[in-house]
Amino acid sequence: MTSTATRPRRSFFAYASALLGLLSLMAVWCFHFPELLTSKEFRAVYNETFARHLLLVGLVAAFVLGTLAILRDRNRRVAMLGVGGATLAVLLGGSNVQFDAIGQTPYSLGLDWFVISLFFSALVFVPLEHYLGRRRISPLRPGWRTDVAYFFMSHVLVQFILILVTASTSTIAGLAAFPGLKAAIQSLPVWAQFLIAVFIADLAQALLHRAYHNLPWLWRFHAVHHSSREMDWLAGSRIHFVEIVLTRSAVLLPLLILGFSTPAVNAYVILVGLQAVLAHANLGIRFGWLEYLLVLPRYHHWHHARQYDYIDVNYAIHLPLVDMLMGTFKLPRDRDAWPQEYGVMKLESVPRGIVEQHLMPFRKGKHYDDHVA
Incomplete structure (x- = not known):
């Protein structure tokens, strides 16, 4: 009888760290280039203090979850992506990043809208679907990368x-x-x-x-x-x-x-x-x-x-x-x-x-x- 190798389970900590690390890096970019990367209409919804606190939470969570995944030897490359993204975000200023007055540009991207929307949507619906889901499916089910790309497109543009x-x-x-x-x-x-x-x-x-x-x-x-x-x-x-x-x-x-x-x-x-x-x-x-x-x-x-x-x-x-x-x-x-x-x-x-x-x-x-x- 031949045995088939089972696919190792993906680490929630590793992928959560990767998500938060990359979102934190994008958030720092938004601070550096607000007139190009943030939406004027959406900036009216939140203030600088909220954005900095949210960035700090993302950085800390990315480091903690990524470190735990690495120590548990689960999806280490993915976890390193999260820790690496958070590290680069800190090197670029982290939650204390400074920025000048926001200038006027004819067009801008909604990267801030993408970061905040994806963060809170995942924060609410991933646990809800895990505990109250009709079907037992992973958040990383087939096609999730494609759907994240669509989420990115509709928010950034x-x-x-x-x-x-x-x-x-x-x-x-x-x-x-x-x-x-x-x-x-x-x-x-x-x-x-x-x-x-x-x-x-x-x-x-x-x-x-x-x-x-x-x-x-x-x-x-x-x-x-x-x-x-x-x-x-x-x-x-x-x-x-x-x-x-x-x-x-x-x-x-x-x-x-x-x-x-x-x-x-x-x-x-x-x-x-x-x-x-x-x-x-x-x-x-x-x-x-x-x-x-x-x-x-x-x-x-x-x-x-x-x-x-x-x-x-x-x-x-x-x-x-x-x-x-x-x-x-x-x-x-x-x-x-x-x-x-x-x-x-x-x-x-x-x-x-x-x-x-x-x-x-x-x-x-x-x-x-x-x-x-």
Whole structure:
């Protein structure tokens, strides 16, 4: 009888150290080049003291976790990456790094947005999925590097995405003038505007989402999102750049036309960021009747199910009511039923890696049926 060698388990300490070490190094770069690497809009959300304290926590944790992994002889190279990144961050100034007044530049990257968002998202969802997950999958499951790359792209390029979205919507919104309707909406309290904005934005998103699934030239882009074979908090980041621009434009346009207030729109932006992550998360919590009120993990997981009878359902990202109105609402009667597989029907039709996936929609010879049939 021949024995097969088992793959050694990955060390959580080593990979956590690598993540924190690299994030700490990026944070120091943000201090050195704030006008180029940080987003003006996001800088208004946090202050310097918060950023320095967070950087200090990241540095200490990277050193401690990396050292423990090295002493335990588990994934030493990965642990050394974390310790090395943290060491370089300290040499570049660490949490005491100095920086001059932030200058004005026409464009900037959102590296600070990436660092802070990834840190807190992982801090919240990795433990939640470990203890409350529906499926026992590792945070380092196949495809995680690709999804981190998408997470990086969508956050670091946030200003360029905003420019494209604004350019595609502002002109149309300016031509579509409904002063009476705008005045009526703006006379409402912010909480009422927020609720209406959620419904209108979700309806716009769901209609476009349905088009993604039914128009071959749009499906080429959306198939990338459905290529994830495991569902967790990070899987929702896998979205083609073209789809990001199209979806955000479709959602923002009606909100601009109808004149929702800035606080209401900002509240919606926060909601969509949270719910998009939650909907993809690997959480097996029973939400009961809330599943019919809000889009929660089981609801959206069935949209990603690798089953023919669930290909064309559950398009909403906020409110199941939208799918009910569109006739695309569907959940199994068994409230404990979850999909067994995720991904496009022909898994081999979508390549691996962010570069190949971004080139895929533009390659000749691909048809709708190549991905779903």
